[in-house]
Amino acid sequence: MELLAPSDYSARLTEAVAALPAVDVAVTDCLGLVLAEPVIARASLPGFDNSAMDGYAVRAQDVPDAGTVLPVAGVVPAGDTRRNRLEPGTAWQIMTGAPVPDGADTVVQVELTDGGTDEVRFERAAEPGVSIRRAGEDVSAGDEVLAAGTRIAARHVPVLVAAGSATVRVIPRPKVAVISTGDELRSVGDELAYGQIIDTNAPMLAALARQAGFEVVHIGRSGDTAEAVLAAVEQASDAGADAIITTGGVSAGAFEPLKAAFEGGSEITFSKVAMQPGKPQGFGIIGDRMPLFALPGNPVSSLVSFVMFVAPALRTMAGRTTDIAWLSARVTKGWRTSPGRAQIARVRLSQNDHGLGVAPSGGPGSHLMGGLAHADALAWIDASVDEVTAGDEVRVVSLEGEFA
Amino acid sequence: MELLAPSDYSARLTEAVAALPAVDVAVTDCLGLVLAEPVIARASLPGFDNSAMDGYAVRAQDVPDAGTVLPVAGVVPAGDTRRNRLEPGTAWQIMTGAPVPDGADTVVQVELTDGGTDEVRFERAAEPGVSIRRAGEDVSAGDEVLAAGTRIAARHVPVLVAAGSATVRVIPRPKVAVISTGDELRSVGDELAYGQIIDTNAPMLAALARQAGFEVVHIGRSGDTAEAVLAAVEQASDAGADAIITTGGVSAGAFEPLKAAFEGGSEITFSKVAMQPGKPQGFGIIGDRMPLFALPGNPVSSLVSFVMFVAPALRTMAGRTTDIAWLSARVTKGWRTSPGRAQIARVRLSQNDHGLGVAPSGGPGSHLMGGLAHADALAWIDASVDEVTAGDEVRVVSLEGEFA
Structure with missing residues (x-):
């Protein structure tokens, strides 16, 4: 044969x-799975102008100088569902993530004020457009936020969840x-x-x-x-x-x-x-x-x-890559190989100043379980090679991770 | 502060x-867990001399020449629990992993015979000591086969299971x-x-x-x-x-x-x-x-x-390393950083001929989920640095794996 x-x-x-x-899976349950379809944002992110800081929402023109004092109209906590309005010449105390009152064009962070609750004194003039996260500046409704074929890692989860669908179509x-x-x-x-x-x-x-x-x-x-x-x-x-x-x-x-x-x-x-x-x-x-x-x-x-x-x-x-995660490594101690067939050798990796080093591990027998346990990678040696010598560069795949 | x-x-x-x-966990259930104690082999591996090949167990001296024919005393399948004995001047047919009959000193692989069942003809003289895996050549009873602190990967499972304990003491x-x-x-x-x-x-x-x-x-x-x-x-x-x-x-x-x-x-x-x-x-x-x-x-x-x-x-x-799996990467496109504090930048990695490349990904805001999803690594920039330029070497940690 x-x-x-x-x-x-x-x-x-x-x-x-x-x-x-493909199947539908809860967005909170798809770590490691591959998207069968792109994920489209149902809503813009942020969904409304909100404060990037704890501080005071004002019109910048109302705080022209250090020492300006304004009356505080109230407090906007995060999660405030009121549509608040800023009257000229006043300030709203505002928390990070809270919706910016209509009419305010900037937020002055609390550290630059006296932190007052009835009236507030500003330590310097306000600049317009500061510390406000604008509706849609991250993602616009209708945007493709994740492409089909994406394998979901933790870093994808925030935008996946925020896109607004409770389930997502993935390859199981x-x-x-x-x-x-x-x-x-x-x-x-x-x-x-x-x-x-x-x-x-x-x-x-x-x-x-x-x-x-x-x-x-x-x-x-x-x-x-x-x-x-x-x-x-x-x-x-x-x-x-x-x-x-x-x-x-x-x-x-x-x-x-x-x-x-x-x-x-x-x-x-x-x-x-x-x-x-x-x-x-x-x-x-x-x-x-x-x-x-x-x-x-x-x-x-x-x-x-x-x-x-x-x-x-x-x-x-699983919809994932067929590629094996080969790395390049330099042989630190040689070994003989069987000619005529590619050898997949059990090796140990080491880190040195020049990168990854590789040395043989364990004996040649395929039944040797003790030696297998101590090999942390496999090295690919071409069929044409019958001896690997120190300094040679070979391809290795780690036995620690997912092999891909 | x-x-x-x-x-x-x-x-x-x-x-x-x-x-x-530490707790006791079934040996088949401890992938990714760390051994709280060394694993000691209860028995030697292999537990008995067994055949490395399908073939015939003989005394080498009974097959001195090509063309020798010996009567076949019977078959030893893998799992044969009989303690078979080879009479001089005969052969036992034997399967890979089957116990070598007492008195035999070599196994001739089937490909070097005519494969007979009543009698067998050998194509060449037999050499002693071939294709027999000796009891204990892999592991001796009492050997430490895995050290305390080992994190169990699939490659450790054979020797862990073969060591003979149904459970193992691990850190949960x-x-x-x-x-x-x-x-x-x-x-x-x-x-x-x-x-x-x-x-x-x-x-x-x-x-x-x-x-x-x-x-x-x-x-x-x-x-x-x-x-x-x-x-x-x-x-x-x-x-x-x-x-x-x-x-x-x-x-x-x-x-x-x-x-x-x-x-x-x-x-x-x-x-x-x-x-x-x-x-x-x-x-x-x-x-x-x-x-x-x-x-x-x-x-x-x-x-x-x-x-x-x-x-x-x-x-x-979990008994695992505290170290973060930092890799070295070379900046392919620079960016400005905030001085006075270490910056942990969202970046994208690339593979090029010189190794790992790194470029910034997404905007600066910590609320930007769309950009976060597209960063596949974090880069560490020292507090003393206020601008990263192409060609700089920086430390990065992948966001794909376990971060360690």
């Missing part, structure tokens, strides 16, 4: 999936189910017989999916038969998953339950990718439109496959 | 709080309550009278707290009296909050409800910080050990105060 380039394999997956259908967060396969697997806390191991892949993939910004709706496990795999997949689908990730059963052995369950059908294609680790991969759309990612079973291979292939496809379903 | 340096003010807050008491995620103050505030969806505005601060602060990795347990609002503030704070406390964030009511005006509620008491201290925006700040420990952060009410001031002061203190409570 021909080896596929990793980029071609990734493109095949991201092209096979699509953004989930993909719901992910994970299934590990293997008769040898037990759950943490179970007694282990000789030959059995604790299932680490399903918890790791669930954590990867959450870390990358998706929702995990089902964590399952399957024995090593085609029937067991199909039953586990049906359970995952019933749990409301938008996508299923399996591990194990995709390589060349006699008992490869994923292959047994799907090979020969039209749904899942099994491929070999020119990448180490992560060579054997399966992918397809099952049932109506459910993507199934069948990853190899070693923990390191599984993690690398998630970051390289699954996460970009899930991001596509 | 003397202006405090921002770093001194931040240190005061992080020193006044402490890591929350701080539970945060947010309260906005102001008689002028209404909720999104409410009809607005003249003089009223939609409350954007409480939703923004809730989003900031979630984006930074904390849990939001209460979103409240208070009117502009001391009694209303105290009632809202009590409600937040009853909701199980570990920390309370308020906005508004901390500056110099006549109606400053936070000051009215707490000033003169011993609990909350109101300060002026040499920073723009975000000068007026309040902080203290109320009741038994509840930190209360009283932020200024403008949306931009509130966001900046959260990133600069509140998030580092909440991270301390």
